[in-house]
Amino acid sequence: MAEEIYSLQVPLTKTALLLPSVCVAEIVDAYPPQPVPGMPIWLLGLFDWRKRQVPLFDYEMLNGRRDFPSAATRIAILNTLGPDRQRAFMGMTVQGIPHLVRIQPQALRGVEQQGGPLTKMFVQGPLGRAELPDLLAIESQLQQLQLPEQW
Numbered sequence: 001m002a003e004e005i006y007s008l009q010v011p012l013t014k015t016a017l018l019l020p021s022v023c024v025a026e027i028v029d030a031y032p033p034q035p036v037p038g039m040p041i042w043l044l045g046l047f048d049w050r051k052r053q054v055p056l057f058d059y060e061m062l063n064g065r066r067d068f069p070s071a072a073t074r075i076a077i078l079n080t081l082g083p084d085r086q087r088a089f090m091g092m093t094v095q096g097i098p099h100l101v102r103i104q105p106q107a108l109r110g111v112e113q114q115g116g117p118l119t120k121m122f123v124q125g126p127l128g129r130a131e132l133p134d135l136l137a138i139e140s141q142l143q144q145l146q147l148p149e150q151w
Helices: 135-143
Strands: 005-011 016-020 024-029 043-049 052-057 074-079 089-094 099-103 109-111 119-125 128-133
Parallel strands (some): 052 089
Antiparallel strands (some): 074 089, 109 119
């Protein structure tokens, strides 16, 4: 039997993301972040999480799918993938409750759909169509901003 990947299907406003569960540190209730002046509109601010300031972004805005932030119901705290352990987490707005799914990679089918620059691909998964985001590219976008050294 092929190895399964435990994943979360994360609902957003216009799409759903499929993320390996090891990329998600925690799902927390949303509350307003601390604004950071002079930042792009997709960076909603810094979010206090476990005595850290975590940058909070709106994926759909960052990926060119929407011009205004959504009213998030939750925040997904994501583990960063790069080598900089001072910047170990980033927050993403979420619409609703993510669902745990077990994925067999060979069962995923690529789906033709136009995505933004941060979309690796769309797949048809167990809960319907989902987007695979480029998490390293998102992390790179955040690192280019003038944010505090540790996040």
